């Protein structure tokens with residue numbers, strides 16, 4: 001991934017199971033991440049064009065997602081295809097949820113606000129095992145600096161591109177991808193490739209929890 005990459009991490013792949021949806025924030029904007037029953041992932045504006053209900057509260061049915069409020073159904077392009085109160089209506093093309101480019105790489109769901117080529121992510125491993133997502137009251141840059149300042153014992157930062165840090169351990173590579181939820185809050189999505197035994201992942205989860213506790217402790221001291 002280059003420093004000009006438009007891709008933003010929004011979730012661990014394993015957190016968006018087939019047939020489910022979840023809401024998230026990207027630069028203060030509400031987004032829904034959902035996975036259709038074929039397994040494809042989608043990232044949209046989290047707002048139904050009808051009366052503004054969050055689409056993340058909706059239900060995935062096959063390759064459609066239905067709004068919780070009045071049941072309007074949208075296909076994977078965001079186009080509304082069915083309105084239960086008017087079952088014979090040919091739904092106008094203008095009733096559409098804004099959508100974004102979405103893909104998966106290294107065990108993470110990525111979105112590109114202005115469209116992008118998924119090949120931009122080709123330097124990352126194709127798949128990876130999830131560790132956890134970590135939420136910190138820091139900007140993405142400050143959150144990644146906290147990681148490189150105190151990596152897990154036995155790991156060293158080998159690469160630091162915009163929005164990601166890679167930590168190299170013994171036969172293990174850890175990717176940490178930072179999601180800007182808003183100006184002062186980041187989510188770090190952490191995945192691992194290589195020797196991914198349960199004990200190793202448990203150690204990484206402990207390290208991440210300690211990192212969060214340390215950051216929160218520093219904030220309390222500074223207050």
Ligand code: FES
Nearest residue numbers: 048050051067070
């Ligand atoms: S608000 Fe979504 S269908 Fe009415």
